[in-house]
Amino acid sequence: MNDYPVxxxxxxxxxxxxxxxxxxxxxxxxxxxxxxxxASVTIAVSYAFSVIWRFAIIDTYELRIKDEWLIxxxxxxxxxxxxxxxxxxxxxxxxxGYDNAVYKLIQGDTRLRFSTQTPGAKxxxxxxxxxxxxxxxxx
Numbered sequence: 001m002n003d004y005p006v007x008x009x010x011x012x013x014x015x016x017x018x019x020x021x022x023x024x025x026x027x028x029x030x031x032x033x034x035x036x037x038x039a040s041v042t043i044a045v046s047y048a049f050s051v052i053w054r055f056a057i058i059d060t061y062e063l064r065i066k067d068e069w070l071i072x073x074x075x076x077x078x079x080x081x082x083x084x085x086x087x088x089x090x091x092x093x094x095x096x097g098y099d100n101a102v103y104k105l106i107q108g109d110t111r112l113r114f115s116t117q118t119p120g121a122k123x124x125x126x127x128x129x130x131x132x133x134x135x136x137x138x139x
Contacts, residue, residue: 004085004128009092055100058113063120070105070124072112081112091129101135 029036060075070083083089089107096102103125105112114121116134126133 005088006129007088007090008129008131009090051095054102054113055115055117058102058115059100059117061114061118063114063118063124065120065123070112070128072114081110083107083110083112085128093131093135096135103129 028039032039061080062073064071064073065085068084068086070085072080072082074080083105084107087107089105092104092106094102094104094113101116103114103121114124116122116125122133125131125135
């Protein structure tokens with residue numbers, strides 16, 4: 001079993017980001033109170049659809065390891081992304097929920113995303129990232 005040079009990142013809101021979001025929401029509420037509810041619902045629905053769409057697209061991908069490369073293929077067998085496993089890379093769990101989790105691996109300009117539903121994901125999560133399977137929030 002190999003030890004890969006991976007750095008695990010945690011996703012979270014910074015204090016500055018949180019304050020700016022709250023100020024923007026309060027400002028929108030006071031400036032346009034009649035349209036605030038409509039805008040909020042539109043943003044929430046758009047976000048939900050984008051998450052569902054990303055899960056649906058990522059679930060059609062497949063992960064394979066060839067030599068020291070982690071390669072992601074789309075449903076047509078075309079290569080989407082390639083990550084060299086013996087060079088340092090960062091890993092982040094982007095989201096968990098809806099009976100799924102999405103991971104993002106970053107190496108230089110390469111961004112490789114996959115979900116727990118992606119074929120080959122279990123091996124990547126347990127043997128490369130050294131994380132538990134299934135993710136804790138999905139049990």
